[in-house]
Amino acid sequence: MNAASFRSPWFWMTLAALGLLALFVLYPLVNILSASLFGEGPSGWSRLVSTPKYIEAILNTLILASAVTVICTIIGVPLAYVTARYSFRGKALIALLPLITLVIPEVIAAQTWLMMLGNNGLITKAMREIGIRLPSFYGWFGLITSMSFIYYTYVYIGTVAAIGKFDVQLEEAAQSLGTPPALARIKVMLPVILPAILASALLVFTMTVGNFAISMILSHRLPLLSVVTYQAAVAEGTSSITMQSTLASVSVLIVMAVLFVNRWIVSRGRYEIVQGRGARPVPLKGLRGALVAGSAGLVVAISLLPLLTITLGAFTTARGPVMQWGEWTLDNLARVFVTAPEPLVNSLTYAGIATFISIAFSAIVSYLVVKKPNLVTPAVDYISAIPLALSGTVLGVGLLAAFNGGWLPLTGTPIIIVLAYVIRRMPFGMRNGQAVLHNIPNSIEEASISLGVAPVRSFLRVVLPVMLPAVASAAILTWTTTVSELSASILVYSGGRETLPIQIFRLIDSGLMAYASAYGLVLVAVILIPVVLANRLFGIDVFSSK
Amino acid sequence: MSIDISNLDVTYGQEKVISGLSLAIPEGCFFTLLGPSGCGKTTLLRTIAGFVSASAGSISFSGRNVTQLPPHKRNIGMVFQDYALFPDKTVAQNVAYGLHARGEKGEGVTRKVAEALERVGLGHLGARHPAALSGGQRQRVALARALVIKPQVLLMDEPLSNLDAKLRIQIRETITELQREANITTVFVTHDQEEALSMSDLIGVMNRGAVEQLGTPQDIYGTPRTGYVADFVGAANRLPVQLHASDGRLAEATLGSVRIKATDALPGPASEGLLILRPEDLKISATPHDPMQSLPAMVKGRQYLGSKTSYRLELGDALQVVAELHGPGHDGFAPGDRVNLGIDPALARVIAA
Numbered sequence: 001m002n003a004a005s006f007r008s009p010w011f012w013m014t015l016a017a018l019g020l021l022a023l024f025v026l027y028p029l030v031n032i033l034s035a036s037l038f039g040e041g042p043s044g045w046s047r048l049v050s051t052p053k054y055i056e057a058i059l060n061t062l063i064l065a066s067a068v069t070v071i072c073t074i075i076g077v078p079l080a081y082v083t084a085r086y087s088f089r090g091k092a093l094i095a096l097l098p099l100i101t102l103v104i105p106e107v108i109a110a111q112t113w114l115m116m117l118g119n120n121g122l123i124t125k126a127m128r129e130i131g132i133r134l135p136s137f138y139g140w141f142g143l144i145t146s147m148s149f150i151y152y153t154y155v156y157i158g159t160v161a162a163i164g165k166f167d168v169q170l171e172e173a174a175q176s177l178g179t180p181p182a183l184a185r186i187k188v189m190l191p192v193i194l195p196a197i198l199a200s201a202l203l204v205f206t207m208t209v210g211n212f213a214i215s216m217i218l219s220h221r222l223p224l225l226s227v228v229t230y231q232a233a234v235a236e237g238t239s240s241i242t243m244q245s246t247l248a249s250v251s252v253l254i255v256m257a258v259l260f261v262n263r264w265i266v267s268r269g270r271y272e273i274v275q276g277r278g279a280r281p282v283p284l285k286g287l288r289g290a291l292v293a294g295s296a297g298l299v300v301a302i303s304l305l306p307l308l309t310i311t312l313g314a315f316t317t318a319r320g321p322v323m324q325w326g327e328w329t330l331d332n333l334a335r336v337f338v339t340a341p342e343p344l345v346n347s348l349t350y351a352g353i354a355t356f357i358s359i360a361f362s363a364i365v366s367y368l369v370v371k372k373p374n375l376v377t378p379a380v381d382y383i384s385a386i387p388l389a390l391s392g393t394v395l396g397v398g399l400l401a402a403f404n405g406g407w408l409p410l411t412g413t414p415i416i417i418v419l420a421y422v423i424r425r426m427p428f429g430m431r432n433g434q435a436v437l438h439n440i441p442n443s444i445e446e447a448s449i450s451l452g453v454a455p456v457r458s459f460l461r462v463v464l465p466v467m468l469p470a471v472a473s474a475a476i477l478t479w480t481t482t483v484s485e486l487s488a489s490i491l492v493y494s495g496g497r498e499t500l501p502i503q504i505f506r507l508i509d510s511g512l513m514a515y516a517s518a519y520g521l522v523l524v525a526v527i528l529i530p531v532v533l534a535n536r537l538f539g540i541d542v543f544s545s546k
Numbered sequence: 547m548s549i550d551i552s553n554l555d556v557t558y559g560q561e562k563v564i565s566g567l568s569l570a571i572p573e574g575c576f577f578t579l580l581g582p583s584g585c586g587k588t589t590l591l592r593t594i595a596g597f598v599s600a601s602a603g604s605i606s607f608s609g610r611n612v613t614q615l616p617p618h619k620r621n622i623g624m625v626f627q628d629y630a631l632f633p634d635k636t637v638a639q640n641v642a643y644g645l646h647a648r649g650e651k652g653e654g655v656t657r658k659v660a661e662a663l664e665r666v667g668l669g670h671l672g673a674r675h676p677a678a679l680s681g682g683q684r685q686r687v688a689l690a691r692a693l694v695i696k697p698q699v700l701l702m703d704e705p706l707s708n709l710d711a712k713l714r715i716q717i718r719e720t721i722t723e724l725q726r727e728a729n730i731t732t733v734f735v736t737h738d739q740e741e742a743l744s745m746s747d748l749i750g751v752m753n754r755g756a757v758e759q760l761g762t763p764q765d766i767y768g769t770p771r772t773g774y775v776a777d778f779v780g781a782a783n784r785l786p787v788q789l790h791a792s793d794g795r796l797a798e799a800t801l802g803s804v805r806i807k808a809t810d811a812l813p814g815p816a817s818e819g820l821l822i823l824r825p826e827d828l829k830i831s832a833t834p835h836d837p838m839q840s841l842p843a844m845v846k847g848r849q850y851l852g853s854k855t856s857y858r859l860e861l862g863d864a865l866q867v868v869a870e871l872h873g874p875g876h877d878g879f880a881p882g883d884r885v886n887l888g889i890d891p892a893l894a895r896v897i898a899a
Binding site (some may be wrong): 444455 | 554595597616617618619621622623624626627628629630631632633643644647650690691693695701
């Protein structure tokens with residue numbers, strides 16, 4: 001570090017990025033932690049331990065997260081194994097799995113389960129007619145089932161990637177040393193892919209802890225951490241924020257503990273996976289083939305079910321909460337586009353702006369972090385990863401705590417919604433940007449400079465075009481996830497600024513499933529259209545960057 | 547354009563990578579910086595380019611001080627180890643890039659690009675993208691791109707190290723031809739002595755951030771001034787000796803317990819020195835060599851290498867030397883044989899220890 005670094009434009013840009021991150025990431029977090037300790041009246045922590053409902057909520061959340069994690073692993077790992085190692089009929093369908101998690105917002109998945117198995121659900125009613133009373137879908141049963149069928153894809157994706165990198169020659173080596181094939185696989189492959197499985201399982205754990213949509217819709221009277229946090233935030237408003245901050249701090253602590261365990265596993269399990277010969281899938285035929293294809297197909301079908309349900313629901317007549325299945329109508333969609341189009345307009349506007357800001361910020365800041373490191377770079381790198389550890393609810397509470405009145409009043413403006421979107425997605429954009437930039441050699445930028453083009457213009461003319469395909473795919477990914485964001489925006493939005501997910505959530509809450517389906521169908525279309533267009537027009541495979 | 551470097555210091559953090567380096571490269575010279583990795587040769591090249599800033603000293607191009615000038619204003623052509631072609635642009639667009647940056651447009655650019663590509667033998671590939679080219683073709687594009695802007699100075703950072711052996715020799719010739727033709731002052735960085743010897747007008751052998759010896763290829767190979775240079779350029783046996791008398795041309799020295807004569811390459815009178823024996827200058831025979839001085843030795847090991855055989859010999863006093871035999875019957879000795887090692891005083895040299 002010498003005087004020249006302070007003169008460089010890159011240094012000041014890094015400093016500006018650090019300032020923004022400190023203001024919009026660190027400051028809200030500090031506000032939460034301090035409000036939990038130094039609120040009015042008794043400290044939040046003493047109220048937390050003396051209120052049975054809160055303790056129960058924490059325990060329930062941990063139990064739920066553990067159960068969902070275990071079930072996701074039980075579904076995801078074998079599914080990944082059979083797809084990586086065998087070929088069977090209908091295998092191509094399983095390749096759709098990443099797409100499913102991407103295009104079906106959680107709130108719509110929860111809605112589907114309710115429409116099938118809720119009190120007025122299709123299956124529930126059909127069963128009742130033939131005299132079978134199903135257990136209530138609200139509570140543990142519904143929570144565990146619906147979350148497992150969404151989150152198992154993360155274990156699946158993580159495991160498939162690890163098996164793909166596994167060198168089959170290790171397995172052959174074990175066999176050549178006298179171990180029977182099946183045993184060789186377990187003995188040799190499992191230890192190598194275990195860290196990846198555990199890492200994806202822990203991801204499921206944190207996502208379950210932070211889950212808002214399904215928890216709200218299906219928990220009913222069962223207290224859960226994200227639900228009581230939301231309720232505390234709604235009850236306290238913004239005048240006194242002790243309890244919501246304390247509960248938010250609890251989830252931050254839980255996620256931090258999980259991240260700590262994750263780091264420990266990663267540091268212990270650092271086997272050098274030498275990129276070796278991958279395995280050729282073995283065809284499965286006969287009964288075994290049918291069995292594997294059947295169970296894999298079932299899992300995928302259940303995951304795809306929401307698309308079918310909302311499509312049917314969107315065109316079905318309803319009288320209040322009662323669906324008149326078989327009677328078709330366009331009224332529901334008319335409401336989305338004509339009578340009450342505000343949620344659609346709001347979603348497109350906010351998510352569009354947020355995507356642009358998030359991608360521009362991550363592209364520039366990744367460039368600064370990777371190619372122009374200086375004294376403050378480690379701080380930028382570190383703080384930009386913090387939102388990964390914050391659930392939407394926690395972020396919402398933090399933004400309310402930090403920007404309600406005071407010197408920067410943002411509550412009640414659309415800015416705070418856009419801000420919530422940007423902060424939640426920015427770490428993913430940063431990771432993508434950094435990965436891309438690590439693969440771009442410094443020399444092409446230097447080549448441009450040596451040919452007489454000034455540094456900033458060299459970045460724009462040489463580095464940016466090379467980054468562009470990856471940036472475009474990151475933009476689409478950011479778009480799909482911001483447009484379905486619910487948990488943070490529902491805390492910070494104000495009347496008239498409802499987005500599609502918020503509107504869907506409120507309609508489900510009122511039991512108006514037909515309307516909810518119509519908004520849901522439009523939301524899925526809004527998510528899917530850019531994905532398909534990018535693929536068709538520019539050949540961008542969004543899932544490669546995931 | 548000549549390059550003058552005086553008292554240059556470059557530091558990375560606390561570490562001094564180049565210290566007090568001075569160097570004058572005459573106009574039109576093909577100058578090679580030769581040294582192992584970590585010796586500072588790439589840093590020196592990048593300092594000349596302006597990508598690394600000097601912490602002290604100065605660099606001038608033909609008397610004009612460029613030390614504070616940013617790289618994009620130095621009018622240099624640079625060829626990178628990984629070629630650094632812009633992957634999203636075609637070959638022709640790559641070559642045209644520097645011309646556009648200089649505000650040139652239209653017909654003139656098209657003509658210059660075509661000429662430049664023609665000169666490196668790639669006239670037909672202008673529309674391709676770099677990904678569709680072989681390594682050697684990429685290297686030629688990089689060369690065309692650097693030369694088309696008619697730079698004052700051409701800088702090349704190990705441009706041949708990613709190519710296979712045969713292609714390397716081909717492109718060596720292309721590079722030297724183009725350089726002579728354009729008469730551009732060139733600084734070429736390499737760790738490959740063969741490249742350095744075959745291409746350069748002048749070589750600077752670098753060691754720990756300093757130029758250890760500067761000279762023509764013949765100087766560097768024939769009369770290395772230090773043990774480091776002798777060993778790095780070509781192979782050399784380096785043996786510590788006691789010095790006795792010298793008539794200015796031949797010095798008398800004790801090697802272990804025997805006396806031998808060797809060419810005096812000492813800077814001044816000294817009592818200790820380093821005897822430099824190139825393996826290919828040594829002779830082995832069963833009987834003592836006649837005109838040469840001869841030392842008894844025993845064959846300890848040998849490697850048959852096709853056109854020659856390399857022997858490891860023990861001279862007694864635990865001194866070992868490597869000797870290479872060429873010509874018919876070069877593999878005629880076996881480990882355990884007692885032989886005579888012939889040393890020609892004209893080819894053996896004593897330098898400062």
